[in-house]
Amino acid sequence: MQQMNLFLGRSSHPVRENAPLAERMRPGSLDEFVGQDHLLGRGKILDRVIRSRRFQSFVLWGPPGSGKTTLAAIIAAQTQTHMIHLSAVMAGTREIREAVTEAKQVWAKQKLRTWLFMDEIHRLNKAQQDTLLPHIENGTLLLLGATTENPSFEIIRPLLSRARVLVLNHLSDAELGNIVHRALEDRDRGLGNFPSRLTEDAEAFLLSAAGGDARIALNALEVAVLTTPPDPQNIRLVDLNAVQEALQRKAVHYDKGGEEHFNLISALHKSVRGSDPDAALYWLARMLDAGEEPLYLARRAIRMASEDIGLADPFALVEAVSAFQTYQVLGSPEGELALAQAIVYLCLAPKSNKIYEAFGNARELAGKTGSAPVPPHIRNAPTQLLKTLGYGRNYRYPHDDPEGWVAETYFPQNLAGTVFYHPTNRGWEGRWREILEKRRARVRQTEDPSK
Template identity: 50%
Template sequence: MQAHDSTGDLFAVPRGSTPVGRVPLAERLRPRHFDDLVGQDDVVGPGRPLRQAIEEDRLSSVIFWGPPGCGKTTLAGLVAQYTKSQFVPFSAVTGGIPELREIIKAAEQRRATGRATTLFVDEIHRFNKAQQDAFLPHVERGTVVLIGATTENPSFELIAPLLSRSLVVVLQPLTGEALGSILERAIADSERGLGSLRLTIEPAARERLIAFGNGDARSLLTTLEFVAGQAPVSRDGTRTIDAELLDTALMAQSLRYDKSGEEHYNLVSAYIKSLRDSDPDGALYWLARMLEGGENPRFIARRMVIFASEDIGNADPQALVIANAVAQAVEFVGLPEAQINLAQGTTYLASRPKDNASYVGLQEARRDARQYGNLGVPLHLRNAVTSLMKDLGYGKGYRYVHDDPAASRDQGHLPDSLKGARYYRPRTPSSDKERG
């Protein structure tokens, strides 16, 4: 392993330059070796291909995609530790194309001397599509090995040519178990953590801290550091964090809604069930609870779009149009005003007739697809695009419904072994229950 020299290093704090206590806890505890890394074992656990590629310094261009605090920057830092190339960190938030040109120019000069460059671009999605084009020729020529980090879906935020030249690695929010391990390490580590405080966390407070971390190690450690600073020192020099101190330090209201924990799922479940039962009052209440708790309005809008097709379907096709319009309004308007759009969409969806026939039919069709395997397409439904296909009977006997209206009823559209199967069974209007 060889040390790297780079400007604007995002990962290491030069020894002796900054008092440890002034460096945020999350930065001090950032893993320096794979043995220190907690979580993401499916991606970089022992023996995994990505880890081997990093340790053997043969990593090609890669995009790390995952939520905040899941380890994207940490993995980039490990690449910096293991690579023999010049590692250059660059933030799309603070830098732009002029700075990138300078980096590329230096990389070209370095390449001429036989040394490679690894370029880490944090929050790469902040570059627009035209700016992302600037990376392409240099990635193609091998001037740089690109490592990008993003919290946004690369399929939507990164250009296709860049994606096709990069491996996309999906990182998940850290589990409660992983956050618990990080918490314990922070408390015990006297060199880089809070060990010198002789800190104890009561079990209930520990669980709530982990829930507050919400899969985000940085958030967990930042919260821990703040709360630890509020803990009174006892006569024997120890400090204790209990639930009461946690409430006082963070204000209890901010802990009532964990955006990825049980309460998150409880509230959204109550919201969806209120919509399904055609109760706009209940749906508005649970919508308000989610908004007051700080839920991402995009999440609510996505659930509305899903609900419109899953639970209303063709009983009112306009529901999907309304739900998509609400989702678009959320993007265009943003909070706080987008709450009005969410409320309108909620009351509309709750008040409409319900029919899940499309969803149920799809599930049944998928079941048969899995059970019966790759059943052949009936010959009369195939297109004879070549003379050989025509000779083999492709399209033979197919009746064009515009010339022969009875064809839609008489000719089959399923494999022989599924003939007569009926997947779509819409409800009759009389069976719909609608609350005015």
């Protein structure tokens, strides 16, 4: 049985001196861990679990290099529990049963709960997951699954229902920069014994090309530093060429966090808005070749579908979300084709920004009128007291009407008649424009401002 044997602080068992830099710099405590503040921040889910030691099973879903394995080891250490580490690539039913036996023995002898850290859990087949299920259900094992794939596609529903899915994000450039500088300065585990500094363009390219993956950034950094000769002052000045060679990727005129990044994404967005599939494919290819994270582009496509197409073609949003999910399943390069397909679909779809405008105006008005009371007839009335006070009185249930719609006012009284959404006559949106206008006219006729 392979138990977790990670670096857990300077006083714990150290990793090998010849291990890759990413392994040597693996955080051993929450104080060293960088990123994932939405899970580890004060009062967030993992902070609560660690502080209260109220255990439950988790599936950690996130991209490579985001800290899943490290986080699992820290959880085990901080909660003073036993941990068994298995990889679904190599583990089968026999290894799972051995883990169950070990967990029972640890509890009998030490009264310690056991986490089963199952790396690449999406690779377990259904039979193996079924073997694991009853032991998670009865509490013999606490599951800590780690996966880069969407767990809703890869993990059986009964097992997934007994574990909470925690989504880890790509590390930001600022977070990666923090990790890189820590490695350059650390004399015990890092590169501090090789005084070095990165040129500005070398650091920018390293952080951009790593794509939010700390492992890629650190291992490339190690190669770049150790292959750069020191100057007369014994300082290694790591330049752009050294980083390019370490990553085996050349720089394109592109700064993921700077002006050129925003210029290119602006060009892509405006090409889609302008319904030019050829230009849009060109800018998409430029960004991918420059090392842009494909899922960032997929997220931007989802935004374009709502901002620039909306209900003129509601399937544009479906297409964009499908491209995002397809890339999560396939990765590069296969998943990039789905992204290109979505971009072309968005270009060819009829355009409307009326949802974007309507929601912006609604948000503005809501911010100014946040104290306006909910009309009594559409308030919830779960108790007799509230019914006596008039909650829900005179509410007309639209499904009871032959049209499936009634001329009713749902706004606060002083906002009755407000209109945010003005549909165009294009695509699917245009089919409903006349119906919506007639309904609004009927509502205006029935409104009684003195009521």
